[in-house]
Amino acid sequence: MATAGKVIKCKAAVAWEAGRPLSIEEVEVAPPQAMEVRVKILFTSLCHTDVYFWEAKGQTPMFPRIFGHEAGGIVESVGEGVTELAPGDHVLPVFTGECKECPHCKSAESNMCDLLRINTDRGVMIGDGKSRFSIDGKPIYHFVGTSTFSEYTVMHVGCVAKINPEAPLDKVCVLSCGISTGLGASINVAKPPKGSTVAIFGLGAVGLAAAEGARIAGASRIIGIDLNASRFEEARKFGCTEFVNPKDHSKPVQQVLAEMTNGGVDRSVECTGNVNAMIQAFECVHDGWGVAVLVGVPHKDAEFKTHPMNFLNERTLKGTFFGNFKPRTDLPNVVEMYMRKELEVEKFITHSVPFSEINKVFDLMAKGEGIRCIIRMEN
Numbered sequence: 001m002a003t004a005g006k007v008i009k010c011k012a013a014v015a016w017e018a019g020r021p022l023s024i025e026e027v028e029v030a031p032p033q034a035m036e037v038r039v040k041i042l043f044t045s046l047c048h049t050d051v052y053f054w055e056a057k058g059q060t061p062m063f064p065r066i067f068g069h070e071a072g073g074i075v076e077s078v079g080e081g082v083t084e085l086a087p088g089d090h091v092l093p094v095f096t097g098e099c100k101e102c103p104h105c106k107s108a109e110s111n112m113c114d115l116l117r118i119n120t121d122r123g124v125m126i127g128d129g130k131s132r133f134s135i136d137g138k139p140i141y142h143f144v145g146t147s148t149f150s151e152y153t154v155m156h157v158g159c160v161a162k163i164n165p166e167a168p169l170d171k172v173c174v175l176s177c178g179i180s181t182g183l184g185a186s187i188n189v190a191k192p193p194k195g196s197t198v199a200i201f202g203l204g205a206v207g208l209a210a211a212e213g214a215r216i217a218g219a220s221r222i223i224g225i226d227l228n229a230s231r232f233e234e235a236r237k238f239g240c241t242e243f244v245n246p247k248d249h250s251k252p253v254q255q256v257l258a259e260m261t262n263g264g265v266d267r268s269v270e271c272t273g274n275v276n277a278m279i280q281a282f283e284c285v286h287d288g289w290g291v292a293v294l295v296g297v298p299h300k301d302a303e304f305k306t307h308p309m310n311f312l313n314e315r316t317l318k319g320t321f322f323g324n325f326k327p328r329t330d331l332p333n334v335v336e337m338y339m340r341k342e343l344e345v346e347k348f349i350t351h352s353v354p355f356s357e358i359n360k361v362f363d364l365m366a367k368g369e370g371i372r373c374i375i376r377m378e379n
């Protein structure tokens, strides 16, 4: 490619300050260094994790920064030492990487890579501690190693999954975070037995994907819990069979669920980021066998409080990033599930806007409207 080895000037949506609308700027994107790749982003979408760190209310602020981590694109050029990827490959970026060398990557049970696990406080590349983005020579920070709200971005090779080039990037881009996270939280971590009852807290894209995963696993009752009742109708398409809005009850939602299910649900998956919902998700599982899985990203000072007897009574609490999928090894297979029509992705995509209207997507999420909105980089 003519651009390989050179700085690329392109458009990126820069967050200059916490909570202020992004502004589309011309940025300079340096060439990829050793073990890095530069990717042309074609489609991206907004996940609530971007919003948390952009608002920076309960998180470490780091600005100016380029957010974005759910996306699809094509490799433009590769740095020294990169052998698994080449220009033209179709890829999905992932906020948590896989180096394939460390004890976690070698363990069948973990996806918490020692080198590349999610780090929201790092705004630079691992290799040299510098940013690849700049405006007039001033560095702009990266976000979770991906920064996909830019026409070109540089990532560590371990944070990039190569996928089937026939998969439509405008659809499978949503598999790069939210949908795989929720799906994996159910099928890989909660593992609901056939015929079981599952509670899903939070019916955004992640929670709806968790509901879909519970249905694929064979759960027969899937109870959706959300404070926003407008989510309920849509959630039926994702396998939810019943709904609870905590606002409609004077009793704690744990008790409401226990009464609905003869003592508690078999599995629960929390997809809100709210610590009270996390506690409720744990306390609503049945004693003896219940398993709760936390997925939401909590406030930095949040503390989880519950009576230890809840554990002694044989309830299990787990948590997961990216649904325990190993990004490079497993994500191409999730894309294949879509290609084989075992997983429907279209129903998660409710809106689409050109890159110039990226701030509208933040408004949609703030209002709780729609599920995922595709941001088209090219038109």
Ligand code: NAD
Pocket (backbone or CB within 6 Å): 046, 047, 048, 049, 052, 177, 178, 181, 201, 202, 203, 204, 205, 206, 207, 225, 226, 227, 228, 231, 246, 271, 272, 273, 274, 276, 277, 294, 295, 296, 297, 298, 320, 321, 322, 323, 365, 368
């Ligand atoms: P979203 O905003 O689209 O959905 C969240 C839903 O939770 C909303 O419908 C909201 O009304 C509901 N909600 C909020 N507080 C609640 C409460 N107390 N009780 C019941 N419902 C409540 O967000 P999303 O993009 O689906 O992401 C969901 C969460 O998952 C976020 O916290 C996000 O940061 C996190 N996340 C985690 C991972 C991971 O790997 N662990 C990956 C992606 C996203």
Ligand code: ZN
Pocket (backbone or CB within 6 Å): 097, 098, 099, 100, 101, 102, 103, 104, 105, 112, 113, 114, 115, 116
């Ligand atoms: Zn690793």
